[in-house]
Amino acid sequence: MKRQLKFAPIAALAAGFLLLAGCGKRANVGSYQGESNQIAAVIAQRNLTPDDVLGAVSTYEPSGQHDEYVMFASGGQSGQVLVYGIPSMRLLDQIPVFTPDSMAGWGYGGAGNAILHNADLAAGPTGPAMQVRWGDTHHPALSQTDAKYDGKYLFINDKANGRIAVINLHYFQTTQIVKNPIFYNDHGGTFVTPNTRYVIETSQYAAPLGNGYAPLKDYAAAYRGEMTFWRFDENTGYIDPKRSFAIELPPYWQDLAIAGRLASHGWVFCNSFNVAMYHDDDTNGKPSFEAGATQRDTDYLHIIHLAQAEADFKAGKFTRINGFPVIPLKAAIADRILYFTPETKSPHGVDATPDGQYIVVNGKLDPHVSVYSFKKILAAIAAGNYRHDQYGVPVLPMRETIEARVEAGLGPLHTQFDDKGYAYTSLFLDSAIAKWALGGEYEKLHPDVPAWSLVQKMPVNYNPGHLAAPASDTSEPLGHYLVSLNKWSIDRFDTVGPLYPEDLQLVDISGPKMRLLSDTPLGLGEIHYAEIIPYKMLNVARVYPMGFSPRTWQVLKNAVQSGQEKIVRQGNHVTIFMTAVRSHYTPEVVQLNQGDEVTWHITNIERTPNASHGLAISAYNVNLTLNPGETETVHFLASRAGVFSFYCTKFCSALHLEMAGYLVVKPAGAAAVAQR
Amino acid sequence: MKRQLKFAPIAALAAGFLLLAGCGKRANVGSYQGESNQIAAVIAQRNLTPDDVLGAVSTYEPSGQHDEYVMFASGGQSGQVLVYGIPSMRLLDQIPVFTPDSMAGWGYGGAGNAILHNADLAAGPTGPAMQVRWGDTHHPALSQTDAKYDGKYLFINDKANGRIAVINLHYFQTTQIVKNPIFYNDHGGTFVTPNTRYVIETSQYAAPLGNGYAPLKDYAAAYRGEMTFWRFDENTGYIDPKRSFAIELPPYWQDLAIAGRLASHGWVFCNSFNVAMYHDDDTNGKPSFEAGATQRDTDYLHIIHLAQAEADFKAGKFTRINGFPVIPLKAAIADRILYFTPETKSPHGVDATPDGQYIVVNGKLDPHVSVYSFKKILAAIAAGNYRHDQYGVPVLPMRETIEARVEAGLGPLHTQFDDKGYAYTSLFLDSAIAKWALGGEYEKLHPDVPAWSLVQKMPVNYNPGHLAAPASDTSEPLGHYLVSLNKWSIDRFDTVGPLYPEDLQLVDISGPKMRLLSDTPLGLGEIHYAEIIPYKMLNVARVYPMGFSPRTWQVLKNAVQSGQEKIVRQGNHVTIFMTAVRSHYTPEVVQLNQGDEVTWHITNIERTPNASHGLAISAYNVNLTLNPGETETVHFLASRAGVFSFYCTKFCSALHLEMAGYLVVKPAGAAAVAQR
Secondary structure, X not given: OHHHHHHHHHHHHHHHXXXXXXXXXXXXXXXXXXXXXXXXXXXHHOOOOHHHHHHHHHXXXXXXXOOOXXXXXXXXXXXXXXXXXXXXXXXXXXXXXXXXEOOOOEOOOOHHHHHHHHOOEOXXXXXXXXXXXXXXXXXXXXXXXXXXXXXXXXXEEEOOOOEEEEEEOOOOEEEEEEEOOOXXXXXXXXXXXXXXXXXXXXXXXOEOOXXXXXXXXXXXXXXXXXEEEEEEEOOOOEEOHHXXXXXXXXXXXXXXXXXXXXXXXXXXXXXXXXXXXXXXXXOOOOXXXXXXOOOOOEEEEEEEEHHHHHHHHHOOOXXXXXXXXXXXXXXXXXXXXXXXXXXEOOEEEEEEOOOOOEEEEEEOOOOEEEEEEHHHHHHHHHHOOOEEOOOOOEEOOHHHHEEEEEEOOOOEEEEEEOOOOEEEEEEOOOOEEEEEEOOHHHHHHOOOOOXXXXXXXXXXXXXXXEEXXXXXXXXXXXXXXXXXXXXXXXXXXXXXXXXXXXXXXXXXXXXXXXXXXXXXXXXXXXXXXEEEEEXXXXXXXXXXXXXXXXXXOEEOOOOOOOOOOEEEEEOOEEEEEEEEEOOEEEOOEEEEEOOOXXXXXXXXXXXXXXXXXXXXXXXXXXXXXXXXXXXXXXXXXXXXXXXXXXXXXXXXXXXHHHOEEEEEEEOOOOOOOOOO | OHHHHHHHHHHHHHHHHHHHHOOOOOOOHHHHHHHHHHHHXXXXXXXXXXXXXXXXXXXXXXXXXOOOEEEEEEOEOOOOEEEEEEXXXXXXXXXXXXXXXXXXXXXXXXXXXXXXXXXXXXXXXXXXXXXXXXXXXXXXXXXEEOOEEEEEEEEEEEOOOOEEEEEEOOOOEEEEEEEOOOOOOOOEEEEEOOOOXXXXXXOOOOEOOOOOOOOHHHHHHHOEEEEEEEEEEOOOOEEOHHHOEEEEEOOOOEEEEEEOOHHHOOEEEEEEOOOOOOOXXXXXXXXXXXXXXXXXXXXXXXXXXXHHHHHHHHOOOOEEEOOEEEEOHHHHHHOOOEEEEEEEOOEEEEEEOOOOXXXXXXXXXXXXXXXXXXXXXXXXXXXXXXXXXOOOOEEOOHHHHEEEEEEOOOOEEEEEEOOOOEEEEEEOOOOEEEEEEOOHHHHHHOOOOOOOOEEEEEEOOOOEEEEEOEOOOOOOOXXXXXXXXXXXXXXXXXXXXXXXXXXXXXXXXXXXXXXXXXXXXXXXXXXXXXXXXXXXXXXXXXXXXXXXXXXXOEEOOXXXXXXXXXXXXXXXXXXXXXXXXXXXXXXXXXXEEOOOEEEEEEEEOOOOOOOOEXXXXXXXXXXXXXXXXXXXXXXXXXXXXXXXXXXXXXXXXXXXXXXXXXXXXEOOOXXXXXXX
16 A cells, blocks of 8 residues: 555656656657656565665666676686676676586587696606596686786686686687696686786695605605796797796795786785694694694795796706706795795785785784885895794894784785775675775875775675775776675575575775675686676687687688588598588588597588587587587597487577487498498 | 756656655665765666666665576586576576586585486497486476476486486485486477476487487388386485386487376377488488478377376386387377377477467477367367378377467477466567467456467567476466577677677566566576576575485485594505584595595584585595585595695685695505504
8 A cells, every 4th residue: 555655656756767867879758657657666566775776777787788897707616717797797608617518518529628638637656647627716817918907818727736727818718728747736826927927826735846745744844835937928828838937935835926016026925824834644633724824923925036036047046846947945045036024824815006016915813904015025125134934034024014004804805906096805704895095106096085094894795705806906907896706695595505606796886985786696606716807808709710729729721611521431540521500510420330430520610600509429428519610629439339319509590400410330340331 | 968967857856766666664765865866877877778777676686685586497518407596687506417517516526426427328238338427408397296386306308318317406406317228319308297207208319219220221110219208206306217118209300398287187299300201321412401301391299198108008018128118109009199290390399388278389480389279189089080100100180180370470489378378489580589369268368369369579689499487387377577598699798709608588578568677698508498486486405414415315324423533444445534614624634555445424514504615635636515414425546646635615714725634645665654
């Protein structure tokens, strides 16, 4: 009844409201009255508050309208990269990286198999080869030129297995996976230097370098950490392991790292969280790692002079471990490559302000954000007023390196930056985001707000890990939006079983106060970190050049062309040259003998964007996705006799069900089958 | 300037508008003025039309508000099931089924490995065992009681490999995968009978039954289709292959099927699309399947008397193929189990009206929707005025079985139903949805709209395949929403490379006219079909009982409990009994000798919902997801020596990085390592 009374005036006002608000070129005057009645009715019926309506109109993308920003997010233990549109927070794509993905035809025959195989563990003195077919993606890093995004490449690490992947953003394809030759795990990865000369990967849980064995009782002497600098070659688009190197570090459980830029160009900063070198051998009821590793008040912020390290590498001042160049800890100390300064214990984030002047560290058990001054760090190094840790690494006094401490709240983890001189730090225990004002040259951007002061705390749901803001990791952050990557969702969404989705909350940071815009559940990954870039900065191809191979990243001269399809038998080797186009394969029948070795080339000869085809072969565990122009090759042994179908897994036309063929495998012993 | 002039009045009206519209309990009067200014500004700045605003307020879910409906969608060649909330169209979950999923810990050690392994191809006379680790999920079917959803189970098929999976919706977990013993592929699956007594799976591309070999020249004599009736046991929650059977069918490329209900209870209807039995042996330049299979004007709608088939099965009137009971085609004819009636060629959808009185078939090359009357089908059978196909199957004259033909548009594929007597048919070639009025008893629901008449056509973007509406496949459809599963997106979204996302368009069907509400890209699957159920009809658990094993689907009496953790060595067999709780493992160190055979039991002893943990073991390709109460077991050979970390892949607390341990494997030959 209450609603009834209100409906008429709501509709009347809504009509006027929309008449004016909706005057954009896309509006249709005739529809206002009806529209406004319905809008008012829906708002009342769904019981939306003004905040809800604001969130709705701020995030809704009309049919056919494109999102302004694209977010590249790690999928966590899914092993993949997720691509979201902002502000709609719609999931646009999943780029397969470390884990097979049959939808994308990744790891079920074709190029994906070759790239994944290259990243398996090779046989060696410590044991046989091991197939590793998943990853724990953590930190995506977009390529940069002059400390700004260039939209060309994306890098991502696999924490579980110490690997780095390269994704080419022209085609949104993984092109390379490199395995760290001296370490099994990482976490501090990936981070790029301002011109993407190096992709940085840092080990996490200390172990003997080179993957060897040593008992835990020899921890201090035999276990180590390390930081690897993978040299990226812009000309080829691949990491060049031959020009890459590592630095030996103490066994302090190194964590996140960040490359300096502008003022701090040429330097790298890295957290650690077990300087106590606690190691529970579990034979005497010692406390667990969570207690033992946090027993000290401070850990060490690692300060690394990359420029000097590169000089040493080029001068051959390294040893080789498993054939990989490693600058020994002693040399890193002697050549003034490595310094420490204390940081509050068990830090998560280490982030550089856009100008590279300040390094922001969050010790998750300290309510303060610690801001280090790079100038002061250089001064402290020059002053030489430092002690050494037990490995002889110089430890700069915190009082000489710290610029400010901002009381943000409980459980500060990670910090992002906007274009107005503010920083945003996630508070895991408070389930909130702290907005605080930067000092130094940033003060002029907010003259009325004191430097290094807390501005606002906004609750989120729940337990945020990383935050992501457009271009925050560059010299020119864009502000506008912030995404809070919340680890728990608890009561936010429909329950979908004991495995809960995470909650990605989109926050408007364009105004003086943060404002929550929307909640987005994530049920197929654990986003660890993400980077956000304006869509217009990307240069994405809609089709491949005809005959393009994702394996060689080239157009194959011998790619199958229309009219040249054939099946060639040489002894028990059968080579198939096949094309796919709406809506048939040529040839449509493949007749084999059991035991034949098969090489199956197939090219999608479409030129129309979106005209992708698939090739699924029953029983043989093969599924390819062939985008327009793409050519792929599958090898298999025809070990099983019988009649098998192959068909297109993409709904490519009204007759897609007819896009199929027969693979007929004649039992061994029978006479060979003629092939045309 | 134009905007400037308009801004003030927009704000004023918006204020009043919201003051009234937002009067729900959640509104905050103090904020109206500010809110309305901002809303008006956003609508103007984003250039939203009244339609856009209506779509926004109709689909936006405020933070913490739950979606009213849940959509279970096939992921297509991803091999998984995707779970969406409606109306927000947010992706809530991905349930791993046929393809390993490291995020969910499915297929990287634990129960998933066992369930996937059971569905691999076993070694046999035709060849060795084959590991099949992906699927092409097509048609999810929710379990039913009395022709209505009961919210207990979900079934889904794998077209590529002829398999059916069972998902338990209490935990959203795949519990069983069965491999069809006589066929390698399917498509018509899954469909359930009104009480979920049987789950129906129909073969697609004809082949010799039993997976044997026959040359294509023997197609008519040796190739066949079949329909399998998998008996589902409500008491156990598993399919019972021992009580399941199949019916032999002609090699007509059977497609979708639907179980009759109410009036047609006990009957099943199935399409076919290559009655021409065209088979290109590709040696003589014949046309492709898309041309050859569609050369006839009509194919056959299969009409199957399941009740009689079940009687024959129980009476032992079957032969066994690969040990599986199959009712021969001759017996199916003789016992009046199988009839045909012509249908326009190459149909896609076959759907039964909610009352089971009419069977709706869409021949995708005919602009008409064909409506068959079940009463007339029975009458035609009784009249006996029929010819026989070449296999002796009675063919009922179309003129005697057809009730009506509705001119819908180009490329009609699939039909759904609402609660007001209307049907909705996707038009692939028109890229539109046709809404049309049902006749018969449904006329009284729309007295002013003539029976079997087209009501509205609404364009979609682009090329819709299936449609999904709440409970459309039951005797009580709910209407309200319709989701158009569009195969192409072309220009709808930011380009993410040559592999385009699909476009899920949400349509409001609650009013007299269909209205588009939103577009949602899908970049990680190809949704083939979906079913939608009100969330409140599900009964979902938030945690497992303590010690629950997803492998045995029971609480394990010997699940590891807190305080009982240990490592037991017997010769070279090492058994680990481990617990996980925020934020540590007990024990935290596992010391092995190279070559040890390892059995690793681990239980997540949390009772807090959302407190999931993981267990990732570097290098060993193991990643488990352990939800509260869950217990898992992993077996592996410690083939590689060295120091490996294991850690929690879920961000479970502020100290989650410390939730780790060491797996130390001593090289072979050295003295055995003492274990506590």
